[in-house]
Amino acid sequence: SAVISQKPSRDICQRGTSLTIQCQVDSQVTMMFWYRQQPGQSLTLIATANQGSEATYESGFVIDKFPISRPNLTFSTLTVSNMSPEDSSIYLCSVAGEQTQYFGPGTRLLVL
Amino acid sequence: QKEVEQNSGPLSVPEGAIASLNCTYSDRGSQSFFWYRQYSGKSPELIMFIYSNGDKEDGRFTAQLNKASQYVSLLIRDSQPSDSATYLCAGTGRRALTFGSGTRLQVQP
Numbered sequence: 435s436a437v438i439s440q441k442p443s444r445d446i447c448q449r450g451t452s453l454t455i456q457c458q459v460d461s462q463v464t465m466m467f468w469y470r471q472q473p474g475q476s477l478t479l480i481a482t483a484n485q486g487s488e489a490t491y492e493s494g495f496v497i498d499k500f501p502i503s504r505p506n507l508t509f510s511t512l513t514v515s516n517m518s519p520e521d522s523s524i525y526l527c528s529v530a531g532e533q534t535q536y537f538g539p540g541t542r543l544l545v546l
Numbered sequence: 547q548k549e550v551e552q553n554s555g556p557l558s559v560p561e562g563a564i565a566s567l568n569c570t571y572s573d574r575g576s577q578s579f580f581w582y583r584q585y586s587g588k589s590p591e592l593i594m595f596i597y598s599n600g601d602k603e604d605g606r607f608t609a610q611l612n613k614a615s616q617y618v619s620l621l622i623r624d625s626q627p628s629d630s631a632t633y634l635c636a637g638t639g640r641r642a643l644t645f646g647s648g649t650r651l652q653v654q655p
Binding site: 465467475476477478479482490492526528530533534535536537538539540 | 578580588589590591592595597634639641642643644645646647648
């Protein structure tokens with residue numbers, strides 16, 4: 435299985451600001467995913483990030499709010515822009531492994 | 547209709563009992579199904595996956611899949627207090643796994 439790290443592990447931010455979350459994988463992977471898990475809820479897919487192409491966003495998520503970079507096969511970033519308290523959530527990076535997906539430790543974001 | 551549905555629980559079982567967790571799905575195109583365990587404040591960790599009709603056993607865990615009924619289940623034998631967590635059912639979606647809302651399991655000592 436892939437070893438995934440995320441930075442920061444948690445942050446408290448003011449509304450209107452932006453935060454960039456980094457995801458690093460210990461091996462090259464083709465497909466990386468970003469999920470959001472709001473308090474008490476399950477995981478919701480934000481977008482799929484593939485190296486060399488623009489991210490594919492799910493319904494309800496847009497690039498202006500959640501820009502994603504994928505500069506190489508081991509790294510991706512997700513930016514949460516112009517934050518509001520509704521963006522308070524856990525953001526999880528995930529990679530496609532053999533027959534399944536693995537998850538990073540998550541970034542806990544609180545927006546005041 | 548949600549693509550993957552689970553009862554949110556909590557499901558409470560005594561230590562040593564069998565815990566039965568259930569999941570239904572609507573997308574007949576889903577080929578494989580996964581059970582993840584998530585402890586509070588942690589990220590999901592894979593327990594097991596299944597893609598063929600029938601049962602698949604791994605230690606104390608048994609996954610069951612019935613594609614005709616669009617039903618997936620997870621049995622945990624000899625439940626331990628350390629099994630107390632939220633269990634997430636997921637199926638293969640268009641691009642990535644689609645998750646149910648999770649069932650919270652409480653194993654009483």
